[in-house]
Structure formats: C-alpha cells, structure tokens
Amino acid sequence: xxxxxxxxxxxxxxxxxxxxxxxxxxxLWEGAxxxxxxxxxxxxxxxxxxxxxxxxxPLYLGHTWVTVQEIVIGFLAGSAxxxxxxxxxxxxxxxxxxxxxxxxxxxxxxxxxxxxxxILWFGYGILPKVVLVAILAFFxxxxxxxxxxxxxxxxxIDLLRSVSASRWQILWKVxxxxxxxxxxxxxxxxxxxxxxxxxxxxWVGANAGLGYLIMSSAAELKxxxxxxxxxxxxxxxxxxxxxxxxxxxxxxxWHQKVDLQTAIx
Amino acid sequence: xxxxxxxxxxxxxxxxxLVAAAGVVAQAAEMDRVKVxxxxxxxxxxxxxxxxxxxxxxxxxxxxxxxxxxGNGSVNTMTLVGKNEYDFGFGDLxxxxxxxxxxxxxAALVVVNQRxxxxxxxxxxxxVRMPKDVEGKVMGVHPSGSTYxxxxxxxxxxxxxxxxxxxxxxxxPYESFLLTRKVQLITGYIDAEIPELEAKAGxxxxxxxxxxxxxxxxxxxxxxxxxxxxxKERPDLVRRFTRAYQRAFQDVLKNPQEAVEILAKHxxxxxxxxxxxxxxxxxxxxxxxTSDDSKANGLGWNPPKKWQxxxxxxxxxxxxxxxxxxINSLYSNDFLK
Numbered sequence: 001x002x003x004x005x006x007x008x009x010x011x012x013x014x015x016x017x018x019x020x021x022x023x024x025x026x027x028l029w030e031g032a033x034x035x036x037x038x039x040x041x042x043x044x045x046x047x048x049x050x051x052x053x054x055x056x057x058p059l060y061l062g063h064t065w066v067t068v069q070e071i072v073i074g075f076l077a078g079s080a081x082x083x084x085x086x087x088x089x090x091x092x093x094x095x096x097x098x099x100x101x102x103x104x105x106x107x108x109x110x111x112x113x114x115x116x117x118x119i120l121w122f123g124y125g126i127l128p129k130v131v132l133v134a135i136l137a138f139f140x141x142x143x144x145x146x147x148x149x150x151x152x153x154x155x156x157i158d159l160l161r162s163v164s165a166s167r168w169q170i171l172w173k174v175x176x177x178x179x180x181x182x183x184x185x186x187x188x189x190x191x192x193x194x195x196x197x198x199x200x201x202x203w204v205g206a207n208a209g210l211g212y213l214i215m216s217s218a219a220e221l222k223x224x225x226x227x228x229x230x231x232x233x234x235x236x237x238x239x240x241x242x243x244x245x246x247x248x249x250x251x252x253x254w255h256q257k258v259d260l261q262t263a264i265x
Numbered sequence: 266x267x268x269x270x271x272x273x274x275x276x277x278x279x280x281x282x283l284v285a286a287a288g289v290v291a292q293a294a295e296m297d298r299v300k301v302x303x304x305x306x307x308x309x310x311x312x313x314x315x316x317x318x319x320x321x322x323x324x325x326x327x328x329x330x331x332x333x334x335x336g337n338g339s340v341n342t343m344t345l346v347g348k349n350e351y352d353f354g355f356g357d358l359x360x361x362x363x364x365x366x367x368x369x370x371x372a373a374l375v376v377v378n379q380r381x382x383x384x385x386x387x388x389x390x391x392x393v394r395m396p397k398d399v400e401g402k403v404m405g406v407h408p409s410g411s412t413y414x415x416x417x418x419x420x421x422x423x424x425x426x427x428x429x430x431x432x433x434x435x436x437x438p439y440e441s442f443l444l445t446r447k448v449q450l451i452t453g454y455i456d457a458e459i460p461e462l463e464a465k466a467g468x469x470x471x472x473x474x475x476x477x478x479x480x481x482x483x484x485x486x487x488x489x490x491x492x493x494x495x496x497k498e499r500p501d502l503v504r505r506f507t508r509a510y511q512r513a514f515q516d517v518l519k520n521p522q523e524a525v526e527i528l529a530k531h532x533x534x535x536x537x538x539x540x541x542x543x544x545x546x547x548x549x550x551x552x553x554x555t556s557d558d559s560k561a562n563g564l565g566w567n568p569p570k571k572w573q574x575x576x577x578x579x580x581x582x583x584x585x586x587x588x589x590x591x592i593n594s595l596y597s598n599d600f601l602k
Contacts, residue, residue: 041344041369116436120445124433204436207408219340219409220584221367 044223052224053231059213060232066209067198067236070126074133075194075240079187082138086145086183087171107139112200119205129201129209136197140189148182149175184248191244195237210236296329297502302346304339304356307532308457309545310377310487311355312524317513319527326505333531339411339487340364346492347371353495353506357411358485362576365595366585370493373596374507375514375565378486379556380478382456382549383415387473388466391449394473396423396480405435405448412439412452415477415484418578422481440465456553460544476552484575485568486553496597507600514564518554521546567596 026046032038033045040048053060085103089096111132118128152175160170202211210233217226303311317323318330336342339356343364346354358373365371387393391402396419406416420427435442439451440462453459455476463472489510495503517524525543529536558568573592579585589595 039368041364041367042348119436120441120447123447124435205407205434207406207432207434212408216409219338221340221344221364221369222586223367 040223041221044227048224049227049231053228056225056228060210060228063208063210063213063229064232064236066206067202067211067233070129070198070201070209071133071194071236071240073126074130074197075137075191077130078134078137078194079141079190081134082141082186082190083145083183085138085142086149089142089146090149090175091167091171103139103142111136111197115200115204118201124205129198129206132201133194133197136193137190140193141183141186144182144186144189145179148179151182152178180252181248184244184252187248188241188244191240192237195233195240199233296324296327297499297505298329298331299352299502299506300331300350301333302336302342302351302354303333304336304342304354304487305457306335307528307535309521309525309528309542310456310549312517312521312528312546313377313489313510313513314355315527315531316516316524317509319531320513320516322509322512323506326509328502328506328509343369343371343490346490349492349494352491352502354490356487356490358488359414359575359579360411361488361490362572362579362589362595363584366579366587366589371490372493372496372594373488373490373567374503374600375489375510376485376559376567376596377488377514377565378456378549378553379559379566379568379571380553381415381482381484381486382454382553383412383477383482383486384453384455384459385419385450385475385477386443386453386459386462387450388443388446389471389473391473393450393475395475396420396425398475399425399450400429402449403431403433403447405439405442405451406432407437407439408434414579414582414584415482416452417582418484419477419480419482421581455548456545460541460548461538463544464541478552483571484578485571488565500600504600511565511601514554517546518550518564521550563601565601567598569593572596 029043030046033043038045085099089100115128115132118131122128122131149171156174157170160174165173198209199211199214202209203215206212210229214226214229214233217223217229301314303314314330314333318333323330334351336354336356339360342351342354342356343361345351347364347369353374354371355377358376358378361371361373385393385396385399387402392398393402399420404416406413419425420430433442433448435448435451438458439448439453440458442448443451443462444465453462455474459472459474463469466472489507491503491506521543524546525539528542529539535542555564556568558571559566562568569592572595576585576589576592576595580588
C-alpha cells in the first residue's frame with residue numbers, strides 16, 4: 001500500500017506534464033499577441049478572453065445549461081438507438097445485409113448540410129437539436145456495439161446452444177455483458193460527437209446555447225466572447241467524456257480498462 | 266536565294282513578335298493588379314465591378330482586376346479587406362461600422378444603397394402593411410447579423426411591442442420557412458432574395474412587402490470599401506479604382522439590361538437567373554441607389570448624417586459596444602471628386 005504522501009506525489013507527477021504544456025501554450029499565445037501586436041479581430045489574447053469569461057460568467061452558465069439539455073437528451077436517445085441497431089444487426093442476418101451499408105452511407109452525409117433542413121422539418125424548438133445530437137452520437141455506439149457482441153468466441157455460443165440456451169438468454173447473459181466494454185468505448189466517442197452536434201444545431205438556428213453564443217459573437221466581431229464560448233463548449237465536452245468514463249467504472253468494476261495513456265506510454 | 270530570304274523574313278517576324286510580346290508584358294507589369302471580395306454570391310448590385318472590367322474602365326485607369334471572389338458574409342469581407350488579403354470589397358455598411366468599432370481598419374468609398382434595401386416580407390393575405398402589423402404574428406428571425414439589427418431597429422423605431430410577437434429562430438434561407446408557412450413573416454432584401462422569393466410564391470403581387478426605409482429605418486445599405494492602409498499608402502490607386510467603379514455605376518443606372526448581360530457573361534452560374542437579377546437591379550434603381558442626398562452631392566456619396574445615424578442605432582442596440590470616436594473615419598468622400 002503506498003502511503004498518502006507518496007500517492008500525492010504520484011498524482012502531482014502525473015499532472016505536471018499536461019499542466020506545463022497548457023501553461024506553455026497559453027504563455028506563447030499571450031506573448032505572440034503582445035509582441036507582434038496581433039489585432040483583436042484576428043486573434044484575441046488569452047488574458048482578454050479570460051477577463052471576459054470571468055466578468056460575464058452567468059452568461060455562460062445560462063447558455064451552457066441550454067446546450068447541456070440538448071446534449072443529454074440527444075445523447076441518451078442516440079445511444080439507445082445505436083444499441084438497438086447493434087443488437088438487431090447482430091441478431092438478424094437480413095438486417096445486417098440491408099441496414100448496415102445504409103448506416104455507413106448515412107454516416108458520410110455532411111451533417112452541416114442537413115442541419116438547416118432538420119430545423120425546417122422539426123420546428124425551431126429543442127427537437128431538431130436533439131435529433132442532430134442523436135444522429136451524430138448513435139453511429140460509434142452501433143459500430144462498437146456490433147464489434148462487442150461479436151467478440152465472443154463461437155465455440156462458447158455453440159456450447160450454450162448445446163445446453164439449449166435460447167437466443168435471448170445468450171444475448172442477455174453472455175453476449176451483452178461481454179460487449180459492455182466495447183459499448184462504453186462507443187459511448188465515449190459518441191459523447192464528444194454529441195457536443196459537436198449540439199453546437200452545430202444551435203449554430204444554424206437557435207436563440208440560446210453555446211453554439212448560438214459563438215455564432216452571434218462572430219457576426220458582431222465580439223472575438224473575446226466567441227473564444228470564451230468555444231472554451232466553454234470544450235470544457236463541456238471534456239466533462240461529458242469523463243462522466244461516461246466514470247459511469248463505466250461504476251458499471252464495470254470487474255473490467256480493468258486499459259488506460260489510454262499507459263497503453264501509449 | 267529564295268529560301269534564304271524566307272528565312273530572314275521568318276526571323277524578322279519572330280523578332281518583331283518577341284518585341285511586341287515583351288511590350289505587352291511590360292505594360293501588364295506596369296498595371297496595378299487588384300483583388301476584390303464580394304459579400305455573398307453574385308447579385309444585381311455587384312454589377313459595377315464586372316461592368317467596369319468588361320468595358321475597360323479599369324484598364325483605362327491602368328488597373329488589372331486579378332480576381333473577384335464571392336463572399337460568405339460581410340463580416341469576413343471586412344476582416345479580410347482589413348487584413349489586406351484583398352484590396353477592395355463590397356459589403357454591408359452597418360457591418361463596416363461594427364468592424365471599425367472593433368479595430369478593423371476599413372473605410373467605405375462608395376455608398377451603393379443610399380437607402381436600406383431591407384424589408385419585412387409576408388405571403389399575400391397575411392395583412393402586413395406597416396411594422397405595427399407584425400404584432401400577434403410569428404416572425405422568423407436569426408438572432409445575429411444585419412437582418413436581426415434591422416428587425417430590432419425597425420420595431421423600436423415604430424413603437425412595436427415585441428412581447429406581442431412570436432419570434433421563431435430559423436436558419437437561412439428564411440424563404441423556405443415562409444413558403445411552408447412555418448412562419449408568417451421574415452426579413453429580406455428587395456434587391457436580393459425577395460425577387461427570387463416572389464417567383465417561387467406565385468409571381469408579382471404574391472407578397473406583402475414593407476420597406477424599412479419607408480418606416481424610419483435610416484441605416485445605410487451596402488457599399489464599396491477598402492482598407493485604411495490602401496487609402497494612406499496608395500491613394501492614387503484608390504482614386505483610379507473609384508473613378509472606374511463610379512463610371513460603371515452610372516452605366517448600371519442607365520442600362521440595367523446591359524449590366525445583367527455582363528454579369529451573366531462573367532458568372533456562368535447565374536445565367537439562368539438573368540430575369541431575377543434584372544428585377545434585383547430594378548428594385549435598387551427604384552428604391553435604394555439614389556436619394557435626395559446623393560442627387561444633390563453626387564452618386565455614391567457618403568452622407569455624414571446617415572453614417573452618424575447608422576452608428577448611433579448600432580450603439581443603442583449594443584451591437585457596437587464602444588463608440589467610434591470619429592465618425593468621419595468610417596468613410597471617405599475624397600475619392601469621389
């Protein structure tokens with residue numbers, strides 16, 4: 001068992017490189033803005049953005065809340081649809097042949113082009129935003145879900161069949177638990193797409209939310225507000241990503257997830 | 266003997282043509298090459314650039330138009346001209362004032378729309394004759410940019426209670442929301458999308474149009490602009506460019522038909538929209554290209570009072586956060602003389 005201070009030291013060691021990198025980049029940015037006298041409309045200095053962010057913090061809270069609602073509803077709906085599709089495609093060969101190619105085709109449709117259409121079809125409330133979030137979020141869940149459900153060895157399924165386990169028993173008791181790590185990988189990717197979907201939908205037609213804030217600030221050349229909005233959206237994305245991560249730890253205590261950083265390192 | 270003289274002849278010809286070619290190259294090198302950026306896809310009001318090019322007005326001023334790029338909004342035109350990526354631009358003048366208040370070093374040279382071409386539009390039978398009629402209706406808005414400024418300022422100028430309006434946020438193009446009756450009213454430009462919309466809504470008389478300029482909306486429309494650097498460092502080029510542009514502006518006023526033909530010749534993508542572009546120009550000639558002010562002071566004149574009004578309205582709406590200290594810095598009338 002490591003002692004408390006040792007653990008603290010290790011945490012510090014882990015946090016040091018990313019912190020130093022961020023501080024370095026921000027310093028370089030600030031320095032460049034001052035030394036080269038870069039005009040605000042080209043690139044505002046980080047100090048200016050931070051000052052604006054701090055000064056009008058409630059503004060960001062309000063808009064972030066609007067975006068959060070769209071993301072959460074859309075992400076939940078998209079993930080559910082993605083999972084159902086994965087199960088369907090794995091269970092029925094006909095669906096795999098018919099639906100899967102269509103899904104891939106649909107995924108390549110430029111979403112920025114269909115965003116305005118969604119608003120024409122679904123009105124100017126929250127619905128088109130939720131739909132776009134769901135459209136962006138479902139695909140990685142479907143793909144990873146299929147991968148996960150298929151990851152179980154064929155002899156094991158044969159064995160289960162030999163003891164006359166039903167198709168649904170195999171799905172619920174063996175395939176699904178086995179697929180969960182894959183599904184969570186899909187959810188994590190989907191969560192970052194969900195943020196993009198919400199911002200994009202608000203960009204084309206909304207009167208609140210971070211996407212609206214970024215778009216309207218750009219139209220009025222309020223660059224400090226625009227960058228602060230982008231920053232808030234990024235923070236939101238990171239929070240959502242780690243929320244899914246936390247959910248996975250809680251859901252799958254038995255699964256020793258390979259940490260991305262240790263995997264790379 | 267004969268072959269020899271032929272050879273000599275060919276040689277002489279070759280030398281002559283080389284000299285001539287060199288002369289052409291030298292002349293081209295002496296010409297000032299300029300880049301132009303528009304605010305959006307090509308429409309009738311952009312004709313001056315193309316007419317001046319086609320009829321050699323730029324060439325007479327020793328200017329070679331290297332390129333004319335279409336734009337994606339006036340904001341980007343302002344910042345790109347301000348950064349000197351382009352030498353001249355065309356864009357929304359209220360947006361120029363906003364850009365200026367943010368330190369973008371641009372200035373207007375020619376006011377093309379002396380009166381704003383912006384209007385409220387509804388399908389026939391909606392019952393909109395004046396701004397006050399918008400109360401109780403569903404209005405399609407996009408809460409950013411020039412159309413939103415127009416909407417807010419027009420409602421304020423006419424004492425309209427915005428609480429009585431259902432404001433629906435819709436993306437461009439607003440027209441599809443009007444045609445599918447998702448909204449009852451939208452904002453639009455009489456010299457851009459309204460003629461196209463009218464064609465889709467059932468031809469002349471199928472729309473109710475309330476021109477903002479008739480109801481106290483006194484902001485300027487669009488115009489031709491350049492950067493402060495150009496004015497300071499190359500005033501002679503700015504003068505020559507403006508002179509050629511103004512000559513073309515006169516031609517467009519007198520002969521919009523010819524202007525549309527030239528537009529179509531230089532922009533193959535709009536060939537099938539020739540009649541719409543003619544209607545765009547007709548609307549401009551009738552309502553926006555001239556005013557009493559410009560008739561007294563000259564075509565394209567920058568009216569100081571209207572610039573002040575444009576700036577003050579934007580300041581009141583908080584689109585401009587910090588007042589521009591010197592309104593005269595928004596434009597220059599020096600090159601029109």
